[in-house]
Amino acid sequence: MDMKKFILLTAVLAILTSCGSKDRGELVGVKGKKWHPEKPYGMELIPGGAFIMGKADDDLAGVQDAPSKTVTVRAFYMDATEITNSEYRQFVNWVRDSIVRMKLAVLADEVGKVPEDGGIGEYAFKDADTANMSVYEKYMFENYTGLGPTGYEGRKLNKDVDLIFDTAEYPDEYYTEVMDTMYLPLEESYNGQRTWDVKKFKFQFSYMDIQEAARNRGISRKDAIKKEEIEVYPDTTVWIRDFAYSYNEPMHNDYFWHDAYSDYPVVGVTWKQAKAFCEWRTINKNSYQKSKKGAAMVNTFRLPSEAEWEYAARGGLQAATYPWGGPYTKSDRGCFMANFKPVRGDYAADQALYTVEAKSYEPNDYNLYNMAGNVSEWVNASYDPSAYEYTSTINPSVNDANNQRKIVRGGSWKDVAYFLQVSSRDYEYADSARSYIGFRTVQDYMGTQVTKNGK
Incomplete structure (x- = not known):
């Protein structure tokens, strides 16, 4: 008798539960809050896509550490300028x-x-x-x-x-x-x-x-x-x-x-300090998000991977030498396009002696300033001359904790034009600080529907 009562009670509960359910017993999935992506302050959305990474022209310096290969990166946000003082x-x-x-x-x-x-x-x-x-x-x-x-x-x-x-x-x-x-x-x-x-x-x-x-x-x-x-x-x-x-x-x-x-742009910061920032x-x-009830936590800010940095620096231009295209460092009006050392011993030929304000010169087509010149930028990657030979073709990243040689990109106010090329690679040790190295940060974009060259 007790067993019959138990079975009857279980059946009633099952019916009541089914009647009170909005999914009508169907597999509808768990629905969360509607997601509204928020563009971080001071950042630009870099649409994901494929590009030819590495040297498109002859490697005049003969370093041979950036052979061209097609890779794809996901969408992300990037600071429009270098991090300032x-x-x-x-x-x-x-x-x-x-x-x-x-x-x-x-x-x-x-x-x-x-x-x-x-x-x-x-x-x-x-x-x-x-x-x-x-x-x-x-x-x-x-x-x-x-x-x-x-x-x-x-x-x-x-x-x-x-x-x-x-x-x-x-x-x-x-x-x-x-x-x-x-x-x-x-x-x-x-x-x-x-x-x-x-x-x-x-x-x-x-x-x-x-x-x-x-x-x-x-x-x-x-x-x-x-x-x-x-x-x-x-x-x-x-x-x-x-x-x-x-x-x-x-x-x-x-x-x-x-x-x-x-x-x-801030300088004198090590790779480790940039990561701490x-x-x-x-x-x-x-x-701040916690102080707003119901607000979602944001994705981690981080240093860009080497592929992300180069993809963003190119601004959607395939096989270009510089962020503005190239192959020259001067505009059609004879003005230099970036802050670097254009002539031996003449740092001021480009109208700047040391660094310039972070929002100087014309931005590239992703609205990013000074992706060439001003200060070189730390990226979240270790330097390996053969890295391009074995990295993945989707979101490639090489960052060996035991390799303290960390990549810097973009060239600086004291560099010659070669280091301003979007494909040129250089490095410095993770615990070293320089008067010509700064950084900018990125943040992952939630979702995959933003692509540059996809249908």
């Missing part, structure tokens, strides 16, 4: 401010100060008890420290109160103590000015090495997660070290910080 300063200031806020909050907690006490208490942690916070909440809280393990992970920083940088307005001795740790010691200062201890500006982040995880199925997830700590401040001494017997002190002193150069940009955007 102003944009990179946003990253540096974010790291600096986050470290300062964390130090203030920790000291306020140690001395028992709360917002009602004023002074350093105003910078105390917003939350008093993390016991009821989920693991996800602790992970996602904006409490980046840059200090390594502190024991305060998961505590919410108070970002509603502005930081004070004028020494005359420091609110109390505790605040002064924290700020003092961020500057160089007095004995290392001169002209009555103390400067930031830039070695304290460290960005910590983690990422998953998907390539390693996919190829090594026995690896645990946590072993595929890599952690990095990078000093973020550009190496301004490159303006001195890159040029022996040359007076470039003004560029060393002013180029990164002075507002006169805000719209100029990409991680920060993703965190910064997703932090």
